[in-house]
Amino acid sequence: MWSCSFLFKHWDVFTEVTEVFILVPALLGLKGNLEMTLASRLSTAANIGQMETSKEKWAMIIGNMALIQVQATVVGFLASIAAVIFGWIPDGIFRIDHAVLLCASSVSTAFIASLILGLVMIGVIIGSKKLGINPDNVATPIAASLGDLVTLALLSGISWGLYKEMKNHVFMNPIVCVLFIALLPIWIVIARRNPATREVLATGWEPVIIAMAISSVGGLILDKTVSNPNFAGMAVFTPVINGVGGNLVAVQASRISTYLHMLGTPGEDPGLGIRKCPNPCWTFFSSDVNSRSTRVLFLLVVPGHLVFLYTINSMQGGHTTMTLIFIVFYMTAALLQVLVLLYIANWMVRWMWGRGMDPDNFSIPYLTALGDLLGTGLLALSFHVLWLIGDRDTDVGD
Template identity: 65%
Template structure:
């Protein structure tokens, strides 16, 4: 059969469409939102042509479409003309001037289908479990504050917030990183899981040893400045206790966090809502128990066995290069190894300032010891959940350094932060809502266990709950600003935000609690346990029953 020249020309043509790159940095625009423009095959020069995919061969006038998997959309028959409307290539990284033209259908940076009730149900149980962990830590601190090592080496009190803060600096950061990777689908195979978990545990070991050593130095300096005396035995005790506690606690908690995130994935639970509170609950109790036990044992043996302290310190110093080498060879941790030190060390210094406040306060207000881990732990737990959720949401729609157009890095409006309609405001309200009932449960538990040295009166409960509410509200507001600001500057909030936030929580919690106890003392709500106590009175009253008088 003869055919016209026009038809023969059409038969010889191979309809081509541009290959669509899958390396888009945003990955948030749907197909219906992709910009389209006419593409003229005749007028386009070959050197300007994008990489092409043959879609059809025309033989004997028949159109046999071979749609390849690399094509991003299907073309209708009427679209197979010389002018093909195909999606333009994505913006290049250096073409920031056109980023604002991308229309983002996502109104929030978290799951849009999550309601306040679903967030509350997922967060509540881990939050309560974490709270009981902090209550346990408070009860431990309430007891060990009378041990000889805490009485004779008061610098150990300075170590308490710094080492308890490691859960935020290391374990909660580890949990946030693994939660993000799990939500992004990067932990599907056992090989990837082992590489990711192994590299992260090696990294946290290196960071724990270094931070433990630096925390002991800060404690020595802060203890030396007021008294002007330096005791080498105390220095060895602080350094060895801090490094040994940090390393053991980091290994235990890191392993538990990895197992918990894998379990959450199998149970179809968002690990962002579960992992960080559990890390906090186990972190406080485990770390404080290890610190008090190790320092107690070393205190009674370090003077008779002088070699013990230097041996422990030297051993961990020699192990540090090994952990650094392992984490540097892991693709999941090599970047954090070089960029993650500043927030961890800065957070340790901030927490140590809180420890200095605790050291000065606990000598006058012994009742503060049992509540200090509770208020710090609850605030750190809630703000870590919020920061982890914000970070995961940002990872799903963008990359660090590229802020979505619907977000602003300036100071957020407090009303919108807590009263807005988007899911991040909902989660902020949920976190704030959990403060008062949570602390009421924890206060009742402390009283029921006959722990602490403070009778829980109505005035005490009112001032304490107000203090806790102000602390959490401040932390949530800071988190909403800090996460977005760090993302804009190209920093991953999983590695940078949580250490700062938990450290600020330790500082504000201890400071606010000290002010609350001082106010209680000034207004006269100072039973024999709130106000100044002598050692004899304290010893006779350590385990006296307490009643809830609300």
């Protein structure tokens, strides 16, 4: 994911239509809103015995695939509108051709990425179940990691191709927009046939739309930061810090949700104090099974990021010299991001459960969007502070 960011950010579509940067966190977050939610939902269904027969499996697969195509198309369209608005407000410049390009790129990227990743998630969950592996430990990390790579590569390639076509065939982008939107009624009809997805289709829009808006704010921060030549290196590190943070918190949210589903149904109190705000010490240092997994996930932050930093430095990406002080600031931002996310996840999943909301459908979009906003904001702050104290980008590898 980081290498794609490094390779594509110099393409003319990114330099001429900088609002594409605003789409990056929103569409990368879309994998948290859709694919990781799909993975969590199907993992829970597999763990509690709702996918035992072939009929049950096919019903869940077809209904959920149609559902995420509806959500991907709608949220991709809304993300493009947000990108246009956030790009227009600061400068006061509006170009209709750029707006249609953003819409076509966003909708087609969201649709194709969701189709590919949804099929992968279904295969991983069914395979994990057959091998006796808990899908919660496998599906959500793959959705997070693979989702970043696939989505960023698709966005870069599709936006570049449509940008080239825009100069020669002015009607290409409007046709792409109309085509994907015209398919919506088909996916809606299919999704309504499955009772489980019918409920999500009716009530599951609030978290994905709010999450998209939160991620778009992170995209605005990214757009304004990387537009400054002094902070160009941030474009490479943003998908890394957001991807790792979203990955870890999604695993924890999925595990807690499955744990609660095994004890009852949403709205029931299993005697865990789910309506209370958890004590931070209990969240991170108790003997509870979810607290132990919280500690393990938090400890994965440093080695995980060190691997990425070493690889980026080896490929001379990021336009940033890997000084000790840079690594300290970067790691501090990453640790603080994950620390806050894991605590919020522990509270949010239980809070939603206590109010009769299925955390599989609601918690992960909010958490990954908050991860995007926190990661981008803390990283931008780190780059600004590093610039002020003299640890600056050196334009390595231009």
